[in-house]
Amino acid sequence: MTRTAVILAVAGAREAGIVEACAARAELEVVRRCADLAEAVGAAQAGVGSVVLVSDHPRLTRDVVADLQAQAVTVVGLPTTREAGEQLARLGVRSVLPPSASDADVAQALVDAAGVPQPRVPEVEPEMSRHGLVVAVWGPTGAPGRTTLAVNLAAEAAHAGHETVLIDADTYGGAVAQACGLLDESPGIAALARIAQHGSVRAADVETYALPVAERWRVVTGLSRAQRWPEVPGVALEALLEGAREAADVVVIDAGFGLERDEELSYDTRAPQRHGATLAAVQAADAVVAVGTAEPLGIQRLIQGLGDLAQIGVREPVVAVNRVRADVAGTRPEEAVADALVRYAGIDQVWTLPWDPRAADAATLAGRSLVERTPRAPLRRAIARLAHALVEDRIAPMAARVPEPRHSALSH
DSSP: OOOEEEEEEOOSTTHHHHHHHHHTOTTEEEEEEOSSHHHHHHHHHTTSOSEEEEOOOTTOOHHHHHHHHHTTOEEEEOOSSHHHHHHHHHTTOSEEOOTTOOHHHHHHHHHHHTTOOOOSSOOOOOOOSOOOEEEEEEOOSSOOSHHHHHHHHHHHHHHTTOOEEEEEEOTTOOOHHHHTTOOOOOOHHHHHHHHHHTSOOOHHHHHHHSEEEETTEEEEOOOSSGGGGGGSOHHHHHHHHHHHHHHOSEEEEEEOSOOOOHHHHHOSSOOOOTTHHHHHHHHHOSEEEEEEESSHHHHHHHHHHHHHHHHTTOOSOEEEEEEEOHHHHOSSHHHHHHHHHHHHHOOOOEEEEEOOHHHHHHHHHHTOOHHHHOTTSHHHHHHHHHHHHHHHHHHHHHHTTOOOOTTOOOOO
8 A cells, every 4th residue: 555645744732643643544654744834845845745734834825835736745734723724725725624623634634635636726716896807918038018018008998997907027127117107116016926925815905005007097016126036926926916807807917028937947846937927927817918029130039939928828819019110121011020920920910019209208208108198199099909909809708707718819
């Protein structure tokens, strides 16, 4: 008989009784009795055990639970109070015993949990007054205009009458606050990520940390320094988006550029992903807008980036090409861009955004959106058409909580 290796990280006087109950079961073997949570996590990552029994540790976070589950380790919770049990469930622990469970009940739960895989993302489904549409704006390296497009898509959604939240999730240095003319505040995304690490993010949390920009439009400001990227792990951003969906009809994410899974390339054990927030954003979104520039190098990077998106499961992003002009794409720049994407990427639907530096510079100088500063500019009109197609065709089904096919293409 194969015995299940159990790691104990139980606080208080209950540990001895649980060890005795496990010893009485031929299916169980306690391989490590840990003094603290860090020791238990290290043992699990080293492959010592397949089941970890945890109580309510102050350092137990959503990211720690996700790390354990990513190692194919089943997590069982033994709380000291009912409230602690609810907290363990919010952190993603799928099997939570009642505080009154006997030692024999705990041993049985460990037997039942053995070999049962647990999903990494907890299926917490809060009661929500709305279920907002999430649009992630992504683009390859080279400043293709991600922030400009994300800001103005959010502004157009708010202008159309939808409660909108814009989240700056670019962990290489957020620029949304500056683009919106906001003061240098502490990053709202870091505060919400801390809440997510220790529980669920609710609409009230988002409303607390999202700064008002205009009517029906709030902004969750991003990290101003790239060194702070570990403060926003992917699993925390996923929980943050659930709260944002509850708080708004439309959620726009200004995502970073990187799509690599760093720990698979460089580490023998699980480590924080440098691009975890970007990966979480594009994979959780209902629609992904992939933006590139019309220059030859920009088109090349966009084509390569579309391949990277496909590898992580984003099959049909909405493709937008920025700064389209005859100087870099010939006398018929829109047709040239479309032909290149059809030939080299198989993309037959593309949104072209014209080169309009006067309007873009005026909006940047004022710290305002195009619809506020230059509503008749060609660039503003092009983004408004894209925003309408992204939002209006999807918002009614999303509001009714009817699932829509993810990442569906749009017609220009």
